[in-house]
Amino acid sequence: MNIETILSNASVIPVIEIPNLDVVSELVAALTGGGLKVIELTLRTDCALEALSTMKAQAPDLFIGMGTILSEDDVEKSIDAGADFLVTPGASLSLLAALKSAGRPALPGVATVSEAITAIDAGFNALKFFPAEASGGLPVLKAIHAVMPNVSFCPTGGIDAKKATDYLALPNVPCVGGSWIAPKNLIANQDWNAIEHNAKIASALK
Numbered sequence: 001m002n003i004e005t006i007l008s009n010a011s012v013i014p015v016i017e018i019p020n021l022d023v024v025s026e027l028v029a030a031l032t033g034g035g036l037k038v039i040e041l042t043l044r045t046d047c048a049l050e051a052l053s054t055m056k057a058q059a060p061d062l063f064i065g066m067g068t069i070l071s072e073d074d075v076e077k078s079i080d081a082g083a084d085f086l087v088t089p090g091a092s093l094s095l096l097a098a099l100k101s102a103g104r105p106a107l108p109g110v111a112t113v114s115e116a117i118t119a120i121d122a123g124f125n126a127l128k129f130f131p132a133e134a135s136g137g138l139p140v141l142k143a144i145h146a147v148m149p150n151v152s153f154c155p156t157g158g159i160d161a162k163k164a165t166d167y168l169a170l171p172n173v174p175c176v177g178g179s180w181i182a183p184k185n186l187i188a189n190q191d192w193n194a195i196e197h198n199a200k201i202a203s204a205l206k
């Protein structure tokens with residue numbers, strides 16, 4: 001499985017912060033019930049790695065990426081936990097090398113053309129564009145397409161369902177990421193119906 005195949009299975013990748021393991025089972029049921037095939041967890045809570053393993057056991061066919069990867073140590077821990085792919089918000093040369101040698105599909109984060117060239121040099125053709133809206137959003141991705149038409153981007157950061165449609169209309173955007181499908185407040189309120197509803201809308205986007 002390569003990153004292009006994973007991205008082609010998802011127009012929207014929900015980026016999810018797991019507060020505790022108690023929510024995992026119903027959260028996965030809501031996301032998969034809404035038709036989503038790919039999700040990303042953030043490595044920002046203590047239980048994130050265990051949550052990933054628990055989710056994979058519950059839903060082996062769900063592609064689960066680990067996001068917020070900042071270091072080689074994060075890469076190793078995420079692979080040990082069973083991450084199907086790895087996502088970083090940005091990248092140093094050493095982090096790019098660690099992603100490459102991990103042998104797991106990866107989506108390094110970039111916010112500028114020079115960062116994109118650095119990631120391409122390291123062997124990556126699918127990149128996360130982060131933070132998408134704050135970095136200039138649609139016009140930036142349109143301009144980048146002109147100079148690197150073979151590179152795909154998953155814009156993430158400040159995107160909602162409405163903006164997602166505009167991004168997905170770009171030729172270099174196979175999918176977008178965002179927290180709006182399963183935001184912290186809906187998870188805290190255990191509002192699984194609302195999350196499943198958001199997931200249905202997200203999985204219907206093209």
Ligand SMILES: O=C(O)C(=O)C[C@H](O)[C@H](O)COP(=O)(O)O
Nearest residue numbers: 015042067068156157158178179
């Ligand atoms: O931790 C990461 O790796 C991230 O991707 C940071 C944010 O969680 C996402 O960018 C979602 O951002 P919002 O959709 O604007 O809430």
